[in-house]
Amino acid sequence: MIDNLGNKVTARKIMAEAGIPMVPGTQNLQAGEAGLQEAVAFGKQYGYPIMLKATAGGGGRGIRKIEQEKDLKDHYAMARAEAKAAFGDDSVYLEKAVVKPKHIEVQIIADKKGSTIHLGTRDCSIQRRNQKLVEIAPAFQLTPEQQEAISQTAVKAAKAAGYFNAGTVEFLFDNGKFYFMEINTRLQVEHTVSEMITGIDVVRTQIKLAMGKDLSIKQEDIHLRGHAVEMRINAEDPKNNFMPEGGKTVRVYRSPGGYGVRLDGFCYQGFTIPQVYDSLLVKLTVFGWSWNETVDRLRRSLNNFVIIGPKTTIPFYLNLINDPDFKAGSFDTSFLETHEQLFNYEEDSSEVNKLAHLIAEIHCKGGNAYAA
Amino acid sequence: MTRITQDMDIASMLAALRQADGYYITNTARDMSQSDYKNRILLHTDLLAAPAREAAGYFSLEITGGASVHVDILRKQVDPFLKLELLRQAMPNTMFQTLCRGLNLFGYRPYPANVIRFTVREFAKYVDVWRTFDFLNHVPNMQAVLEEVGKAGKINEPCICFSTGPEHTDAYYVAKVGEILAVTGADITLCIKNHGGLGTPRRIGALVNAIKQAYPDLIIHYHGHNTDGNDVGRITEAVLNGAKIVDASDHAFTGYYGPPAVLTVIQTLKDHGKTAVGIDEAAVIATSDAIRDQRPHYAQFESQIKGFQPTVQIHKLPGGAMGSSLEQAAKGGFLDKMPDILHKELPKVQEELGNFWSVTPGSQILWTTAVSNVQHGRYESPSGDLKNLLLGKYGPFPFYQPADWIYEKVFGEDWRKVLAEQGGAEAISDMDIEQERKTLTDRLGYEPTEQQLVIYLQHPNDAVNFYKFETEFGKAYVLPPSIFLRQGGFPLGETLSFRDHCGKEHMIEVGPVQKSADGHTNVYLNVDHHERVYVFEPVKPAGAAPAAAKLSKEEIAELAKAGDFRAPFAANVSAVSVKAGQEVAAGDQLLVLEAMKMQTPVVAEAAGVLAVVSVKVGQSLQPGDKLVKVDVKEG
Incomplete structure (x- = not known):
């Protein structure tokens, strides 16, 4: 299965045959100069920008955006070399770039007998460097009809591929149209939001299916209720291009809790951020019956985190959830580039926190060094 | 017989002063803070006192100048301009007064003329009465300040610094007043600046009388210190001989070296038939009632030696320098040598160096020289400032030049050559203020305001540190002394409340302190009902670095x-x-x-x-x- 769908070109071929809407694209480009000529022709036919993608890539890696024909030659050579180095396979293909789309995906679950259900949509548009930061279920800015259409298409795509177990079908959504992107043949980080709005334990279900059991739930048993948002609490400095804070030690760790707050993580006081792995400390997933309630709960949860040592994405998220466009659900994959003000925050910036810091220092040192 | 308020024009103000049958009072809160509390009385306390002080009807409130501008940024972490702005809001009618050291402004050495003018212009936006002095009574050293104050339309109050000794005659001082009036014209108040609280009541009465004989219309403002406990006597004689304004402050905070209590002055002079014009006695009492409970928090800054010091008549240290001198002696471990320094060496040094006025920066030169003489041998390690004094960089000696042997000791055998080549006041060239603005912009990382630049030009490093402090810790003036000056930490569970600069009330509850194995300290606070943790790096134990071998x-x-x-x-x-x-x-x-x-x-x-x-x-x-x-x- 991963063989079929992990290879993006094979996946596209299967989907095209099943009538799934897709962004115009190519098969694997031919090797050498012939491949480059294919690319030039594609650009002429569909217009720029176009995306040059590593066939074996994933997670946002191995993707290059090409703005004009004269850049194609250099990118083409480099993309092949990189793909070979990173994935051991230098195959690349092309897609027309959909400018400023929403990233919408559908959680699906299928058993070996082919019964396939979906757990509704997720909006994962808020990304940095093509990697997701914030995920929302359901994608509530879409009309119910659009949500239904995209979910059904996902099920159809999974069936077409003969897909088994939990997976994600990813789409680009632009102006009411959606295009199939890929099927992720694994449990994704953001599965928590789908769990929160359906009540289905995706991991448990996945293990049961892997043991050969049949799916015990039917589509009509699935009810989507409320809203869920996941925010990835990363040890990163958003102001410095989200540079990971590897090597720093978490001196203090206190986490939020209470109704509608879920934490998936392993962070603890004394934990040192590894230099070589992901900078994700903990996933904060919040549930609420209305969107406003959910955002309020996010604010409370973010404020109740105390993480001292590394810089984190928390102050950035606090800024994000107060953004009028975010509150209105009006965002696409270009959100961070078009909302630079989100990066204008100070760590612990309120006047009272500054004064409290001084009071803590007076307390710690047994006197005020600035008045001595 | 009217109260003088900030909105009156200078002419009617001076007219009221001249016609007054009684006398006016300046509340010298700044001098009290500097003399008796090492300048540490916080804006928080002055704001508590503000409504009652406003109602009390003073001629002016001396609240800035002297060393306070420097200490504001260095030890009180308050913006000297913001302080004036907030006090003005709280006290719309009361004139604010400053003490300016002429060429040395609010610092310790001469500034270029363009810096002086720029500084006076900015401060004159808030300060109504400018008391200006020079420690050598060298009038040209005050000229730039006098001119700028005149241009700003504020009251010039030039000083004759007062001291005692054979040279300090009425004739000398009356001539000095003439010299000042030739520069300023008659529309001033003249200050007799008795920063040491020297002389007897009779001596002060005679001096005021001598000046009034020569200049009957001149308004005399007597400024004294209560170091020997007898300033009310001098004030009484000054008023009976025609002084129209005198200095005192609030009895809840009066100590030993600063001003005497306003109320004592009023009570004493009432018995002589003299009324304190515009003063509301009930408001004077209310002021002290409003701030009395703050005084214990300043106890750590009160004098190391308790009690009046009638020996000030011998050592002549100004009240404003007593506290800091004793503090240095205590910190330097030579408090036991104080009798020798104060009663033997200091009077000797005074006389040897020309019997000029022991006030900033002259008092520091006399003091450090006396200390050094006792510790290292007489004139064995002269400071750079003593050298500058001997070279005449501060101005000419008023009465006589120190003896040749002192020059020889300080400058060596070739001292005549050194004096000939380097002696005399140096013309200080103007500073490139725009260049300094750029430097400050670089150091702060943002464009400074004019006010920030003014403070920076006087105290560059301390100003930068202060503005960085504000960025990191906010406007800390909102903290009462019970928090800002707390020693020994806070008990677990203590609740601290204060109102921030924007007027928001906050409550902080003190939580536990936790030390981690690697030496970090976590301080837990409950800030407005949110738990916060502040982590502090381990403090390097003293003596961790190998101590430098003692060198002779x-x-x-x-x-x-x-x-x-x-x-x-x-x-x-x-x-x-x-x-x-x-x-x-x-x-x-x-x-x-x-x-x-x-x-x-x-x-x-x-x-x-x-x-x-x-x-x-x-x-x-x-x-x-x-x-x-x-x-x-x-x-």
Whole structure:
């Protein structure tokens, strides 16, 4: 299965045959100069920008955006070399770039007998460097009809591929149209939001299916209720291009809790951020019956985190959830580039926190060094 | 018989003063803070006192100037301009008064004329009465300030500094008043600045009388200190002889070296048939009632020696310097030598150095010289400022020049040559203020305001530190002394409440303190019902760095000859004039050390190339610490 769908070109071929809407694209480009000529022709036919993608890539890696024909030659050579180095396979293909789309995906679950259900949509548009930061279920800015259409298409795509177990079908959504992107043949980080709005334990279900059991739930048993948002609490400095804070030690760790707050993580006081792995400390997933309630709960949860040592994405998220466009659900994959003000925050910036810091220092040192 | 308010024009104000049958009072809160609390009374306390002080009807409130501008940013972490702005909001009718050291502004050494004018212009936006003095009574040293105050339409109050001794005659002072009036014209108030609280009541009465005989229309403002406990006597004689304004402050805070209590002055003069014009006695009492409970929080800054000091008539230290001098003695471990220093050496040094007025910066020069004379031998280690005084950099000696042997001791055998070549007041060239603005912008990372620039021009490093403090810790003036000056930490569970600069009320509950194995300290606070943790790096235990081997004075001098410069005494680095790799000639200034507010340059003894600079500006040094190393050129 991963063989079929992990290879993006094979996946596209299967989907095209099943009538799934897709962004115009190519098969694997031919090797050498012939491949480059294919690319030039594609650009002429569909217009720029176009995306040059590593066939074996994933997670946002191995993707290059090409703005004009004269850049194609250099990118083409480099993309092949990189793909070979990173994935051991230098195959690349092309897609027309959909400018400023929403990233919408559908959680699906299928058993070996082919019964396939979906757990509704997720909006994962808020990304940095093509990697997701914030995920929302359901994608509530879409009309119910659009949500239904995209979910059904996902099920159809999974069936077409003969897909088994939990997976994600990813789409680009632009102006009411959606295009199939890929099927992720694994449990994704953001599965928590789908769990929160359906009540289905995706991991448990996945293990049961892997043991050969049949799916015990039917589509009509699935009810989507409320809203869920996941925010990835990363040890990163958003102001410095989200540079990971590897090597720093978490001196203090206190986490939020209470109704509608879920934490998936392993962070603890004394934990040192590894230099070589992901900078994700903990996933904060919040549930609420209305969107406003959910955002309020996010604010409370973010404020109740105390993480001292590394810089984190928390102050950035606090800024994000107060953004009028975010509150209105009006965002696409270009959100961070078009909302630079989100990066204008100070760590612990309120006047009272500054004064409290001084009071803590007076307390710690047994006197005020600035008045001595 | 009317109260004088801030909105009156100068002419009607002066007319009211001249016609008054009684006298007016200036509340010298700043001088009280400086003399009896090492300048630490916080804006928080002054704001508590503000409504009652406003109602009390003073001629003016002396609330800025002297050393307070520097201490505001250095130890109180309050913006000197914001302080005036907030007090003005709370006290719309009361005039604000400053004490300006002429050429030396609010600092300790002369500033360029354009800096003086810029500073006066900015402060004059808030300050109505400008008391200006020069410690040598050298009128040209006050000229730039007097002119700018005049231009700003504020009240000029030039001073004659007062002292005692054979030279300090009525004739001398009356002539000095004439010299001042020739510069300012008659529309001033003249201050008799008795910063030491010297002389008897009779002496002060005679002086006021002598001046009034010569200049009957001149408004005299008597300023004294209560160091010997007898200033109410001097004030009484001053008023009975025609002084129209006198200085005192609130009895809840009066101590030993500052002003006497307003209420005592009023009660005493009432019995002489003299009324305190515009004063509401009930409001005077209410002021002290409003701030009395704050005084215990300042106890740590009160004098090391309790009680009045009638021996001030011998040592003549100004009230404003008593507290800091005793503090230095306590910190320096020579409190036991104080009787020798104060009662024997200091009077001797006074006389030897020309019997000028012991007030800033002259008082610091006299004091440090006396201390150094007792500790290191007479005139054995002269400070840079003493040298400048002897060279006449501050102005001419008023009565006589010190004896030749002092010059010889300080400058060596060739002292006549040194005096001929370097003597006399130097014209200080204007500073490139725009260049300084750029430097400050770089250091702060943002464009400074005019006010920030003014403070920076006077105290560059301390100003930058203060503005960085504000960025990090906010506007800390909102904290009461019970928090800001707390010693020994807060008990677990104590609730601290205050109102921030924007007027928002906050509550902080003190939580536990936790030490981690690697030495970090976590302080838990409940801030407005949110738990917060503040982590502090381990403090390096004192003595962790290998202590520098004690070097004798001779060894330090020997090392310097070989190019290895060591700190000759405990000091802070106030400037580094050279960079590693630079060529230096004999006599070039390498860096400047500052101790007890006095600066001492370190100069190259021989030509060479600078190999290492081991210190940076602001660093504090112990005797023997490495400063710079010069590879001395052979031959």
